[in-house]
Amino acid sequence: MAIINGKEIGQKIRESIAERVVQLKNQGVTPGLAVILVGDNPASQTYVRNKQKSCEAIGIFSELIKLPEDTKEAELLEHIQSLNERKDIHGILVQLPLPKHIDENKVIATISPEKDVDGFSPVSVGKMMLGQETYLPCTPYGVMKLLEYTGIEIAGKHAVIVGRSHIVGNPMGQLLLQKDATVTYTHSKTKDLPSITKQADILVAAVGRPNFITKEHVKPGAVVIDVGINRDENNKLIGDVHFEEVEKLASHITPVPRGVGPMTITMLLFNTVQSAEKTLSQDK
Numbered sequence: 001m002a003i004i005n006g007k008e009i010g011q012k013i014r015e016s017i018a019e020r021v022v023q024l025k026n027q028g029v030t031p032g033l034a035v036i037l038v039g040d041n042p043a044s045q046t047y048v049r050n051k052q053k054s055c056e057a058i059g060i061f062s063e064l065i066k067l068p069e070d071t072k073e074a075e076l077l078e079h080i081q082s083l084n085e086r087k088d089i090h091g092i093l094v095q096l097p098l099p100k101h102i103d104e105n106k107v108i109a110t111i112s113p114e115k116d117v118d119g120f121s122p123v124s125v126g127k128m129m130l131g132q133e134t135y136l137p138c139t140p141y142g143v144m145k146l147l148e149y150t151g152i153e154i155a156g157k158h159a160v161i162v163g164r165s166h167i168v169g170n171p172m173g174q175l176l177l178q179k180d181a182t183v184t185y186t187h188s189k190t191k192d193l194p195s196i197t198k199q200a201d202i203l204v205a206a207v208g209r210p211n212f213i214t215k216e217h218v219k220p221g222a223v224v225i226d227v228g229i230n231r232d233e234n235n236k237l238i239g240d241v242h243f244e245e246v247e248k249l250a251s252h253i254t255p256v257p258r259g260v261g262p263m264t265i266t267m268l269l270f271n272t273v274q275s276a277e278k279t280l281s282q283d284k
């Protein structure tokens with residue numbers, strides 16, 4: 001069994017992104033990312049801090065717009081509209097989840113598709129579904145890079161996705177399908193889940209429930225990708241996969257932490273730099 005080290009793979013990719021940042025700066029462009037955080041969710045604060053640190057480490061300019069929990073939706077939309085106009089900002093992201101009184105769909109749809117480096121807007125999702133060039137959502141894109149770097153064959157494989165969220169499960173299946181996997185989606189209403197997950201050559205757990213995937217769900221030799229980020233009673237980070245049980249069966253497995261998580265931020269840096277590069281080619 002091989003453990004897929006997302007931290008290490010992410011670092012290699014970040015080194016190549018850093019070289020692209022140097023080239024952009026030589027041509028007078030500093031890539032810029034605006035991060036909007038609404039409220040005081042502690043996990044979101046950590047992710048935002050990590051995103052900013054990661055930008056700084058490779059020379060991307062980042063600006064944090066921190067808004068209070070009771071911010072009105074209209075005020076948030078105004079911030080996005082003004083960021084859409086700014087020449088020094090190439091990527092805009094709104095950290096999720098948002099407070100309940102704000103319509104997430106409306107907020108995401110307000111981000112200009114040219115700056116939607118999270119790949120969540122309806123335009124980005126539509127293009128992704130059609131296989132057109134666009135910003136791909138960072139977590140599933142990161143999983144695709146992990147599979148690529150590990151040399152895992154996708155074409156002809158049966159991929160089973162557990163979870164159907166807009167930001168992970170749903171696009172994950174689509175990206176695997178575009179690489180010629182046979183994809184099965186499963187979710188909370190699926191009957192006899194183990195009988196389906198046991199058929200998977202590639203099993204992606206994106207269900208948001210700690211240790212949900214156990215040895216009963218896994219075929220010997222399967223590649224198991226754990227997208228879960230949960231905290232146990234001691235505040236320890238754990239995935240959706242019962243690692244100790246499943247590692248004995250899997251051919252490859254991603255750990256939590258240091259598996260998929262670091263790739264999410266890596267692909268955000270990747271998309272931001274790509275957006276900055278596009279402005280150069282548009283100026284010509």
Ligand SMILES: Nc1nc2c(c(=O)[nH]1)N[C@@H](CN(C=O)c1ccc(C(=O)N[C@@H](CCC(=O)O)C(=O)O)cc1)CN2
Binds near residue numbers: 094256261262
């Ligand atoms: N606008 C967005 N909001 C959210 C996204 C997103 O992609 N865009 N995804 C998640 C949270 N997330 C990024 O925002 C994220 C989660 C986890 C990690 C990560 O590196 N995890 C580390 C462990 C970090 C820790 O110790 O807590 C790991 O798995 O090794 C990065 C980003 C929801 N919101």
